[in-house]
Amino acid sequence: MSIQKSKILDFGFLVFTAVTAFSVIIISAGIFLVLFKESLPAMNRFGFEEFIFSTEWDPVQEVFGALPALTGTLITAFLALLLATPIAIGIAIFITEIAPPFLKGIIGTSIELLAAIPSIIYGMWGLFTLAPIMSQYIEPFFQSTIGKVPLIGKLFEGTPLGVDLFTASIILSIMIIPFTASLARDSFNLTPAVLKESAYAMGATKWEVVKDVVMPYSKLGVLGGVGLSLGRALGETMAVAFVLGNLNQIPKSLFEAAATVTVKLANEFTEADKDIYLSSLYYLAFLLFIMSFAILAIAKAFLVRAEKR
Amino acid sequence: MIMKRRKILSGIALFVCFLTALWGIFWLFFIIIDVLRHGITAINPALFLNDPAPPGEQGGGLRNAFVGHLMITICATLIGVPVGVLGGTFLAEYGRKYKISKVISTLADIMVSVPAIIVGAFVYAVIVKPLGHFSGWAGAVSLGIIMIPTVLRTTENMLSLIPWTLREAAFALGAPYYKVIIQVVYRGAATGILTGIILAIARVTGEAAPLLFTSFNNTFFSLNMNEPIASLTVTIFQYAMGPYEDWHTQAWGASLMITVFILLATITGRLLIKRRYKD
Secondary structure, three states: OOHHHHHHHHHHHHHHHHHHHHHHHHHHHHHHHHHHHHHHHHHHHHOOHHHHHOOOEEOOOOEEOOHHHHHHHHHHHHHHHHHHHHHHHHHHHHHHHHOOHHHHHHHHHHHHHHHHOOHHHHHHHHHHHHHHHHHHHHHHHHHHOHHHOOOHHHHHOOOOOOOOHHHHHHHHHHHHHHHHHHHHHHHHHOOOHHHHHHHHHOOOOHHHHHHHHHHHHOHHHHHHHHHHHHHHHHHOOHHHHHHOOOOOOOOOOOOOOOOOHHHHHHHHHHHOOOHHHHHHHHHHHHHHHHHHHHHHHHHHHHHHHHHHO | OHHHHHHHHHHHHHHHHHHHHHHHHHHHHHHHHHHHHHHHOOOOHHHHHOOEOOOOOOOEOOHHHHHHHHHHHHHHHHHHHHHHHHHHHHHHOOOOOOHHHHHHHHHHHHHHHOOHHHHHHHHHHHHHHHHOOOOHHHHHHHHHHHHHHHHHHHHHHHHHOOOHHHHHHHHHOOOOHHHHHHHHHHHHHHHHHHHHHHHHHHHHHOOOHHHHOOOOOOOOOOOOOOOOOOOHHHHHHHHHHOOOHHHHHHHHHHHHHHHHHHHHHHHHHHHHHHHHHHO
16 A cells, blocks of 8 residues: 555545535535525515515415415414423523432433424324313413403414414424523533632522523523524424414414414425416425524524633 | 522522423423323234225225335435535544634534425425426435434534544554544544434434425335335324324324334433443
8 A cells, every 4th residue: 555545545535525514515505596496486476575475375366475374483483482491491490500410311311302202293292182182271271361351362362272373382382492401501501610609609599690690691502592492493394284274364363273384385385286386385485494594593603602702 | 587588589499490390391201101192002013014004994004104214214314324424524524624614514503403394395396396206215315415414513523522642643653544534533433423323313213394295105015216105204194184083093103103213212322422421
């Protein structure tokens, strides 16, 4: 084996690995370009604003608008975030500050397993187990309590069927808890021990240390974690497809069926018989890709800055 | 007096944190027990050995979906793992000093969380549409694409953990870089890379969305990856949404098998990592 030959082999391996590494860029750019190209016919026909603010979705008349799907996506994602974030932060505090070592492992693993359960299982369980419970007990309870309050009560109007925005958001919230929790835990762990110790030395209680030392210090990281979870919630398909119906309307209350971008894609993609129909679905996919990519990129930037401190 | 109030407040707040942890665990057990309860009734030899009966008729099984799912997952692994491992190698070794490696790393991190259904739509446009038909290969490619970023990032992290002095020792013996990577670095990081691969496989096993319009579905037993092929996840979606009690039962059975596989794989991965860092 001459030096020459091993140099050539080495260079070959370098090129080979470089090509595979660059495939990530190629795939990302490819997804962007392909989705853009496929949605061009719809873009030309409907434009941007008209598509986003139109509520029509009529394959027969060939009129397509994205507003119901976009609102459905945003409402479920933000509601899930609202439910999941406090819980996830609580879990992170429990694991980092309170739990005895043996509990740390058990709880940490359990929360990670929650992330491992696939979307379709959440959907199946949501449809057959959670939705009936929601419609029989939980939703009527909400209607008879909070539902009586003026203004807010409007959110809880309608027939409690269990197949609605509320159930979908609850399932989504369970799904994103692990992501927020694990990133919050990591950023809590970045807090220098010296800071905590000095607070204890001043006579602070444990909760005060968490609230006034750990939380402010790890704000960036937690925000990044929340952003990442939001990006995930936007793109969740199967879990929502089971329990949201696929109803093209702007929901007026939390107890109504709706549609999200992903549910629309899952249900209608293989039925799109006309080019403009398929192109409109691609337009939806393109908008979703841009949204989730932007949110994830911002979240990532937060996390990087949090680590740099 | 004020001290007492602060102590009580602290106790209450910490107790609430404990409750949140219970909340998370409660859902995990609720879901697992529920899938077990429903799924166990569906598990019998027929489920694995028979092909589906015509819609509405009793009996039948999911042999086609089990085999199809296995084939798609294996092919996806063959596509995703080599690309991911080699790409991660570039980022951690040859490309260490270039800015572009940082960019690729960050991009891969973002791609890990990009909606899976988007990948399905992408593959539909580049493979299914030009060929004019759904195929098992298209499904495998979408799952492979989903695997790449995950495997790439874990490989990169694991290789970065190998101390630089190890490589230098090998260099001092006159070994070229590629030999150092293959014989020293890979050997040291093997467990970590394997864990990454296991977790990536576990993740794509449960994917349904990208398969909906790539591998589609097939009610017949098929080993041909150039045709539409049944998969467990798509079948679960179809059966659960369907009107027949029998379909629901079989969907639960399939769900149970997938859940058990994924939980076992995830726990195995975690144990491997644990053992690795205890030594």
